[in-house]
Amino acid sequence: MLAVDDIEAARTAAAELGEIAGEMSAPLLRAVAAQAKGAVLLARGDARNALPALREALTGWQELEAPYEAARVRVLIGLGCRELGDKETAEMEIDASRRVFEQLGAIPDLSRVEELSRIEGPKSAGGLTPREIQVLRLVATGKTNKVIGAELFISERTVDRHVSRILAKLGLSSRSAATAFAYEHDLLELRPSAGG
Secondary structure, three states, X not given: OOOOOOHHHHHHHHHHHHHHHHHOOXXXXXXXXXXXXXXXXXXXXXXXXXXHHHHHHHHHHHHOOOHHHHHHHHHHHHHHHHHOOOHHHHHHHHHHHHHHHHHHOOHHHHHHHHHHHHHHOOOOHHHOOHHHHHHHHHHHOOOOHHHHHHHHOOOHHHHHXXXXXXXXXXXXXXXXXXXXXXXXXXXXXXXOOOOO
């Protein structure tokens, strides 16, 4: 549900899962429920409350000796720490997940972690979140909200909210000003053309 940006449905499902996990003595279910709760809170912008649930999930996955799931939770913990300004812990968690993904050959997850690392670096200008930077990059290429939504698998309305937050955070009034900001702060991933 989070993948299609239906945070409210994901919140409801996570709460139900948490209730079921509380009634049963099943470590796997508790880890899944804690991870779901933390992921939903993080998606809602509540990193402070997401981190305890995510750390509970990490402990559960480690006790179950499930390195892949633990690494995925570490990515979420890293994102939460980054949102709270704890860049050192964020980097540590994301690096730990990268090592596990490399060992397991989890290429899609490894690619995502590499992208998060590139976004985090000096490119996190203006206090933008990694998702906002993704949206800004696409805005700067001239894409419409509808096209951006399709590319990122989120709704057009969500893209509109991201664009509004980007403009507000940067103190800008237009998409063209945001595009100029992206160029000035080297936020675009420029690739050489096939011909040259």
